[in-house]
Amino acid sequence: MSVVTATPIVPASKRRLSNRTSLQQTLQNTFTMAYRGLVKIRRTPEQLVDxxxxxIIFTLMFAFLxxxxxAGNVQDYLPTLIPGILVQTVITTSVVTGTQLREDMDKGVFDRFRSLPIARIAPLSGALLADTIRYAIATTLTFVMGFVMGYHPAGGIGNVVLAGxxxxVCSWAxxxxxxxxxVVARTASSVQGISMLILFPLTFFSNAFVDPSTMPQWLQWFVNINPVSHLVTAVREIANNGAVTGDVWVTLLGAAVIVAVFAPLTVRAYMRKA
Structure with a gap:
């Protein structure tokens, strides 16, 4: 008489966790999720309003106000304004990454992804990749608006692309x-509220729109160490003069530090919920 040994039933969630995806599959899944983000934009183009x-509105408003x-006139102010508007607009756009991520998690979209045979990190990495398209659109439109208004950067088109x-890259970081x-906030509105509390002082208390020498001494100190000021200065020097200064390397170093700190924190927090 043979003895039949029962095979233990392993829950799908545990089988899912035991699987290890290859780097190639992770990259493929990331690009697939990034394409999903682009399809969402195509179907709901109002997502590109920001x-x-x-x-367009900010450039016109700040230029004529x-x-x-x-600067005495609008034309002379454009070399100062356009890089500042560019940095402010694109950095502000990066907030959408967090709000849409929270919305997807609240709607149960990521719960459905969890049941699929894909890399667990793909929905997060795909969303971050797709948002770089948004940054590129904002960058292009800001420079185009500047050209229409009479902005002619002396650095040439190649350096304009480099500045963009x-x-x-910094906005992605x-x-x-x-x-x-x-990932950690409770609602999408709280993500947006916290993000704006951080971004508004950083973007407006910088050299994006006004010469820091016109500010009080205590504020000048903050403006000079503000990472946004270094990014704005780097963009101005590249686009207007074709010069790669120390501010470029300071900016890239700051971006690398942000990724080194927040990427592991985000992935760890995300994986606990995914």
Missing amino acids: VTVQP FGGAL LLVV ISWIFAFFG
């Missing part, structure tokens, strides 16, 4: 901060 309307007072890439907020 990266299409905001650069402050151009005459700060620098902003996109900053998006890790807001992705972390998106």
Whole structure:
């Protein structure tokens, strides 16, 4: 008489956790999830309002409000304004990474992803990758708006592209901060509220729109160490003068530090919930 040994039933969740995806599969899943993000934008184009309307409105508003007072006329203010608007717009756009991530988690979208045979990190990495398209759109429209208004950077088109890439890279790094907020926060509105409390002082208490020498001494100190000021200065020097200064390396170092700190924190917090 043979003895039949029962095979223990392993829950799907545990089988899922025991699987290890290869680097190639993880990359493929990441690109698939990034494509999903682009499809969402195509089906709901109002998601691009912040990266299409905001650069136009802000450029027109700041140019005609402050151009005459700060530089004598709008044309002379544009070399100062356009890099500042660019940095402010694209960095602000990175908040969407955290808010949309939180919304997807609240709606149960990530619970459905959990049941699929994909890399667990793919929904997060795919969302971060897809948002770089948003940064590129905002960057392009800001420069185009500047050209329409008469902005002619002396650095040439090649250095304009280089300056734009620098902003996109730094914004991608900053998006890790807001992705972390998106994972740990309770609601999408709280993610946006916390993010704006951080971004508004950093972008407006910088050299983006005004010469720091016109500010009080205590504020000048903050502006000079503000990482946004270093990014704005780097973009201005590249686009307007074709010069790669020390601010570029300071900015890239800051971006690397942000990724080194917040990427592991975000991934760890995300994996606990995914």
